[in-house]
Amino acid sequence: MTKFLSIAFFLTFCVASLQSQKYVVPGYIKARGYDAHVKLTFDNPDAFTYDIYASTNGGKTFIMRAETSGDDYLDFVNDLGRNLSLVYRVVPKGMNVLSKDAEKFQVKAQTHVFTDEELLDMVQKYTTRYFFNYADPDCGMARERNNNPNGNIVTTGGTGFGIMALIAADHRGYFPHEAVFHKIDQIVTFLQKADRFHGAWAHWYNGNTGKVFNFSKYDNGGDLVETAYMIEGLLTARQYYQDGNAEEQALCQRITKLWEGVDWNWYTQGTDSLYWHWSPTYGFKLNHRITGFDETMITYVLAASSPTHPIRPEVFKCYSISSYFYNGKSYFGIPLALGMPYGGPLFFCHYSFLGMNPHGLVDKNANYWTLNRNHVLIQRAYAIANPKHEAGLSKDSWGFTSSDDPLDGYTSHQLGTNEENGTISPTAALASLPYAPKEILPVYRHFYYDLGKKIFGPYGFYDAFNLGLVQGQQVVHSYLAIDEGPIPVMIENYRSGLLWNLFMQNKDIQLGLKKLGFQFQIKQESSYVQ
CATH class of the missing domain: 2.60.40.10 (Immunoglobulins)
Incomplete structure (x- = not known):
């Protein structure tokens, strides 16, 4: 007991x-x-x-x-x-x-x-958080990536895209108006103090000091293409805030000074072509002429549009002196006027066209809406044909552009080369939404509903995945500013045309496009500031 x-x-x-x-x-x-x-x-x-x-x-x-x-x-x-x-x-x-x-x-x-509109709204807001919540808290700039082994490295071009995403976020009411303005104001303050090279910014900076973080051994100075992406965002912001309160109008004046300070003509070396890099240590040693139809078209447009240091129209002629400017072939029965075989990585039809509206944009070389749409459809047709029999490719699962890669680090995934290894970069198809919504909305649904548990995270879709790998190595859980930015910007352009309208309303841009022989469309809006 x-x-x-x-x-x-x-x-x-x-x-x-x-x-x-x-x-x-x-x-x-x-x-x-x-x-x-x-x-x-x-x-x-x-x-x-x-x-x-x-x-x-x-x-x-x-x-x-x-x-x-x-x-x-x-x-x-x-x-x-x-x-x-x-x-x-x-x-x-x-x-x-x-x-x-x-x-x-x-x-x-x-x-x-969800309706499709709700799905797009969710992806847009999630992805924009990279530029709002994950931006450097002290300088506002976008971090180059979320897994950078080199410390607090911020990026110029990706931040330019982020500015446009933040403007769309303000328009949608995702974050408080004052908080978005403060973030963009922070960025402009950083840009005013950061090292510049004849007005151009470097590719990467140390976010704590504003000093250049070398992109490569000889690339420790001005990067004209990254500068163009930043200016694309800044001019869009200037247009957005131009009728705002006194503080917002003061920001516009500061942006104008940055815009007018870029000496585009310096980067010609006195020749009939623009050059990508200049270093205070090595000068034009890289000697990288900006030619060929790729991601750089916006650089020539801005250089021609500058009110202070414009290039001569003749300089633009050298843009076409390249083995991958004219194409003229068809792929899967789809014609391609310009560009690399199969069109090249899909960011070619994103970066220059986040602000520059391809609708009605025509010159002697191409109708750029048709060109970009066909580039997108060629990639989809390639995935359907799947010539290498890669796992996971289909009409609703594709997208080939430069990004991280589970197998090869960072690569272009260019069709027709060994770099296409079955890896899908979500930004490629998702940021192409305006060009082919009927074909791309099913990609959004597939990525979210069928693959979301694997590939969707705190800032939207991860940078890349490859379903042909062993399960634990299929997804690269990284975010890159340069890949994140085009997604919310192009979603907004599909939904409202906001960023296209703002950028194209810039009088400087209109004069530059005319100077280079472009026909284009402008949609007028009185004011977007809420």
Whole structure:
């Protein structure tokens, strides 16, 4: 009898001890439902380990979803159904999810079936967070990538794209108007103080010091193409804020000084061509002429548009002196007037055309809307044909452009070469939305609904994936500013034409395009500032 009493006392003591275990309830636990996923965020500064459970029946039973020591989690709930009413419990590891204590760690979420417009809005907002939430907090510039081994490196061109994404975000009300303005104001302040080279910025900078971080051994000075991408964003911002309050108009004046300070003509070396780089140490040693139809067309347009240091129209003629300017062939029955075989990496029809509207843009060489649309359709046709029999390629799963790669680090993935290895770069198709929405909206759906659990993260779709690799190595979990930026910008251009309209309303740009022999369209809007 004494033995049984001892055992009973011991069990009672153990239960009481378990019930009296101490724990910390996070300062907040939030959940937001979308369609195929729920975003959970919770206060976890000490990196405690939490088990995440979900219930589809009001909390009667729970399903283990994940274990994490982070402070957020994206739970893809396709396996649970659609239009879900979910109860989540984010409990400290070791706590019984059905206990009374666990109720203190509870939050609810509702999912609903998205329209295509809602899907686009979600992707646009998620991706723009890279330039708002993940931007360098002190200088506002976009970090070159989220996994940079060299420290706090910020990027010029990617930030220019980010400025345009932020303007669209302000237009959509994603973030407070004052906060977006402050971010762009921060960037302009940094650009005013950063090292410049005859007005041009370098490719990369140390975000803490404003000093150049070398892109390569001889590339430690001005990068005219990256500068063009920055100016593309700045001129769009100037147009957006021109009728704003006194502070916003003062920002426009500062942007004008930066724009007028770029000595485009210096980068001709006194010849009939623009050159990509100039170094205060090595001069024009790289001697990289900007020729051929690729990502650089905007550089010539801006150089011709400069109110202070314009190039002569004759300089633009050298742009076509290249083995990959004229094409004239057809691929899968689709004609291509200009460019590399198959058109080259798909960012060629993004970077110059984030602000410069290809609708109605025509010169003696091409109709640029038709050219870019055909480039996009050629890539889709290639994926359907799948000549190398790569896993995962289909009419709804494709996109070949320069990006990170699970096999080869960073590469172009150019069709018709060994660099095309089955890797898909989401930015390629997603940023091409305006050119072929009927063909590309299914890509958005496939990437999100079918592959989202693998390839969708805190700032939207990861940089690249290859379904032909072993499961644990299929996805490169990186984000690059230069790849992130075109996605929200081109989504907005598809939805409203906002960035195209703003950029094309610049009188300097209109004069430059006329000087180079372009026909173009302008859509007038009174003011976009809310």
